[in-house]
Amino acid sequence: MVELRTTLTADERDIVGKLNSKLHKLQHHDRLHDAYYDGAQRIKHMGLAVPEEQRLFELIANWPGMYVDELMRRQKVKSVYRPGSDGKDPLDKALQEGFDANNLSSEIPVLCKETRIFGRCFLAVGTNEDDAEHPLITLESPKQMSVIVNQRRRRIDAALRQYREENGERVGTLFLPDKTIQLVVGKGGWEIDTTGGDSEPDRHDLGKVPVIVVLNRRRLGKWNGATEMGSVMPITDACARTLTNLQLAVETHAVPPRWALGVSKGDFVDREGNMLPVWQSYYQAIWATQKGPKEAQLGQFAGSDLRNFHDTIKMYAELASSVTGLPVRFFGQNTANPAAEGAIRADESRIVSNVEESNEHVGTALGWAMALYERFRTSEWPSEGRPIAVDWRNPATPTKAEEADAIQKQTGGVAVLSREGAWDDMGWDEARKARERGYFDAEAERDPLNQLNRSLNTEPSPNSDGAAAAAVVG
Numbered sequence: 001m002v003e004l005r006t007t008l009t010a011d012e013r014d015i016v017g018k019l020n021s022k023l024h025k026l027q028h029h030d031r032l033h034d035a036y037y038d039g040a041q042r043i044k045h046m047g048l049a050v051p052e053e054q055r056l057f058e059l060i061a062n063w064p065g066m067y068v069d070e071l072m073r074r075q076k077v078k079s080v081y082r083p084g085s086d087g088k089d090p091l092d093k094a095l096q097e098g099f100d101a102n103n104l105s106s107e108i109p110v111l112c113k114e115t116r117i118f119g120r121c122f123l124a125v126g127t128n129e130d131d132a133e134h135p136l137i138t139l140e141s142p143k144q145m146s147v148i149v150n151q152r153r154r155r156i157d158a159a160l161r162q163y164r165e166e167n168g169e170r171v172g173t174l175f176l177p178d179k180t181i182q183l184v185v186g187k188g189g190w191e192i193d194t195t196g197g198d199s200e201p202d203r204h205d206l207g208k209v210p211v212i213v214v215l216n217r218r219r220l221g222k223w224n225g226a227t228e229m230g231s232v233m234p235i236t237d238a239c240a241r242t243l244t245n246l247q248l249a250v251e252t253h254a255v256p257p258r259w260a261l262g263v264s265k266g267d268f269v270d271r272e273g274n275m276l277p278v279w280q281s282y283y284q285a286i287w288a289t290q291k292g293p294k295e296a297q298l299g300q301f302a303g304s305d306l307r308n309f310h311d312t313i314k315m316y317a318e319l320a321s322s323v324t325g326l327p328v329r330f331f332g333q334n335t336a337n338p339a340a341e342g343a344i345r346a347d348e349s350r351i352v353s354n355v356e357e358s359n360e361h362v363g364t365a366l367g368w369a370m371a372l373y374e375r376f377r378t379s380e381w382p383s384e385g386r387p388i389a390v391d392w393r394n395p396a397t398p399t400k401a402e403e404a405d406a407i408q409k410q411t412g413g414v415a416v417l418s419r420e421g422a423w424d425d426m427g428w429d430e431a432r433k434a435r436e437r438g439y440f441d442a443e444a445e446r447d448p449l450n451q452l453n454r455s456l457n458t459e460p461s462p463n464s465d466g467a468a469a470a471a472v473v474g
Contacts, residue, residue, distance in 0.1 A: 006192050016190050019160035023146040030143050033227045036064045037117045057247035060240045064229035067324050072113040074355045074395035083389050098373050101134040111139055115216045118142040119225030123212040125372035135376035149223045159211040175211050179203045210372050214365045231323040239316040246309040253304035262296040325350030344397050355395035363390035393427045
């Protein structure tokens with residue numbers, strides 16, 4: 001009987017300790033960035049001492065979340081392919097099938113969002129017990145995974161994913177270049193999970209860790225990335241202070257302050273002589289007493305002008321626009337007339353460039369993930385001379401008039417764009433293009449000239465005297 005392995009080797013335990021420590025060091029920043037994305041940061045975290053009874057006046061404009069969501073919505077994948085192929089290559093079809101089987105069209109926006117919030121996100125590739133023909137490509141949360149990057153070789157040496165089960169048990173997966181080990185936290189720390197009676201590592205012998213890290217705002221020598229919200233977070237804090245002060249000012253200055261001299265609370269009575277409550281007396285439109293003008297004097301202070309708050313908030317919106325590249329109209333500064341289509345394109349040039357740059361990095365990571373997918377599927381690495389690429393949709397705001405005009409000019413006259421190329425520019429996927437090809441074929445079948453040509457080119461049968469053909473020609 002073979003004894004089950006339940007303990008990690010000294011090297012494996014050292015690797016797990018380093019990865020666990022790295023994840024804990026990043027948790028504080030991850031929680032902070034998560035709160036800013038949700039608009040759940042508290043003003044007390046910004047150094048402003050707000051009394052407990054005034055907490056209800058806190059107001060935060062969630063510009064960081066809006067900024068990330070706007071960029072994420074523009075990152076949509078059309079297909080995966082190998083450059084140089086005609087799109088009909090069986091290998092391309094297998095890639096697209098794997099892309100669809102893993103629901104990556106809906107997962108990639110989440111990948112882009114998490115990467116921009118936390119500065120990093122991860123993709124993992126592995127076998128699929130339920131469908132061996134389609135290996136799994138999964139997104140891994142940056143709050144649950146950490147990696148060790150070999151600075152010299154610029155590759156991942158190890159990765160650890162850890163999380164808690166519903167019963168509170170802490171479990172994990174250690175990814176190494178040639179094997180994957182399932183872990184669980186026991187009394188003595190991390191140990192091999194023996195659930196099901198199988199404690200042997202899953203050997204894949206890839207020679208590399210099946211995990212890809214996606215970084216936002218990548219810099220040389222830094223492998224944690226940077227949050228996309230970093231530039232707008234302090235401006236959001238400053239605006240939150242102003243909005244909170246505005247809320248307090250509105251509540252305390254909504255009714256202009258009044259003053260009264262030479263009277264007491266007992267002087268304010270209703271028609272029946274009953275004394276009025278203080279706030280009811282305060283909000284009455286008219287004040288009256290039984291005392292004469294020499295004994296009592298009544299008056300009202302001038303109302304407060306809150307436009308200084310409005311101007312300050314507008315300034316913060318303009319600052320947020322300048323550091324994010326979002327048009328200022330995204331921050332509520334709208335004009336009376338909507339922007340023209342050309343102006344929209346020009347106004348959004350910075351965020352379009354931002355998305356296109358991010359698409360390059362995310363596309364490269366997805367290409368590596370699909371290469372791992374092919375290795376798990378076929379047991380062979382894809383050809384190095386044919387890297388896997390990603391085709392993205394146009395991140396600019398779709399303006400149908402300009403788009404149609406440009407396509408018409410490119411396909412008419414001296415055409416520089418084919419019909420299929422026009423479909424690509426319009427963002428159609430392969431299924432839509434195949435459907436349109438079927439429509440064109442059906443129209444061609446019904447065309448009278450095509451029917452005539454088919455009749456003329458059809459050879460008469462041996463029993464035919466040619467009358468039918470003559471009738472057609474005549």
